[in-house]
Amino acid sequence: MLELKQLTRVYQRAGSDSFTAVDNVSLQVMHGDFVSIIGKSGSGKSTLMNMIVGLLRPTSGKVLIDGEDLWAMDDKNMAGMRSSKIGYVPQGMSLLSNLTVLDNVRLPFCLADTRGSGIEETMSLLKELGIETLADRYPWQLSGGEMRRTAIARALINDPEILIADEPTCDLDEETTKEVMELFSNIHSRGVTILMVTHEYEITSYGSRLCTMSSGKLMEKKVSR
Numbered sequence: 001m002l003e004l005k006q007l008t009r010v011y012q013r014a015g016s017d018s019f020t021a022v023d024n025v026s027l028q029v030m031h032g033d034f035v036s037i038i039g040k041s042g043s044g045k046s047t048l049m050n051m052i053v054g055l056l057r058p059t060s061g062k063v064l065i066d067g068e069d070l071w072a073m074d075d076k077n078m079a080g081m082r083s084s085k086i087g088y089v090p091q092g093m094s095l096l097s098n099l100t101v102l103d104n105v106r107l108p109f110c111l112a113d114t115r116g117s118g119i120e121e122t123m124s125l126l127k128e129l130g131i132e133t134l135a136d137r138y139p140w141q142l143s144g145g146e147m148r149r150t151a152i153a154r155a156l157i158n159d160p161e162i163l164i165a166d167e168p169t170c171d172l173d174e175e176t177t178k179e180v181m182e183l184f185s186n187i188h189s190r191g192v193t194i195l196m197v198t199h200e201y202e203i204t205s206y207g208s209r210l211c212t213m214s215s216g217k218l219m220e221k222k223v224s225r
């Protein structure tokens with residue numbers, strides 16, 4: 001369902017220096033895969049994810065989603081593709097601080113759809129994720145794990161085909177990490193394809209495929225699971 005073809009991103013740095021953050025990456029992700037990408041800080045993981053979700057234009061190469069070339073689309077079609085097929089949990093704190101949990105999570109629903117307020121859909125999703133009692137709180141009233149769950153709920157509100165998560169367990173303690181990863185396992189067993197970036201080797205065991213990223217290059221590791 002997701003195919004990366006020789007994807008490359010070059011950043012221009014001060015002067016005429018250029019730096020290749022993502023270097024000729026090709027990957028095929030099938031429906032039902034759970035792919036983990038592990039790599040050191042600075043290896044190009046977030047740059048790669050931002051190109052896949054339509055936030056950062058590749059220098060060269062293609063991102064195909066269900067056979068459609070994401071970066072060849074006009075703005076409207078790209079926005080439609082992003083909101084209907086892709087759920088994204090960005091790295092770090094990404095909630096809007098002046099919105100409650102309920103409003104943060106239902107925002108993509110309201111932007112994508114004219115079916116209604118999204119309140120009912122959001123509440124049932126929050127319940128599924130065990131955070132329904134937090135609906136009226138603001139991000140600054142949440143723990144790190146609760147913020148992460150809220151960001152995951154927001155990524156799931158439009159029923160995406162693929163969930164893309166950039167370091168979803170970064171800064172979480174061992175127990176909360178386990179809770180978040182079990183949540184990912186449940187989402188995966190519901191039929192959602194997952195692509196996750198991490199630098200923690202232990203949590204890659206939740207995935208079905210493992211890739212490593214080093215100096216912008218991606219390599220798949222053979223795993224027996």
Ligand SMILES: Nc1ncnc2c1ncn2[C@@H]1O[C@H](COP(=O)(O)OP(=O)(O)OP(=O)(O)O)[C@@H](O)[C@H]1O
Nearest residue numbers: 011012013021039040041042043044045046047048
């Ligand atoms: N806008 C930019 N301009 C120039 N260089 C950049 C820019 N964004 C990122 N880089 C560089 O590209 C490289 C890859 O950055 P990226 O954020 O993709 O790494 P990462 O693997 O996600 O790291 P981390 O694990 O710390 O999140 C780094 O060396 C970074 O300094």
Ligand SMILES: [Mg+2]
Nearest residue numbers: 045046047091
């Ligand atoms: Mg990153």
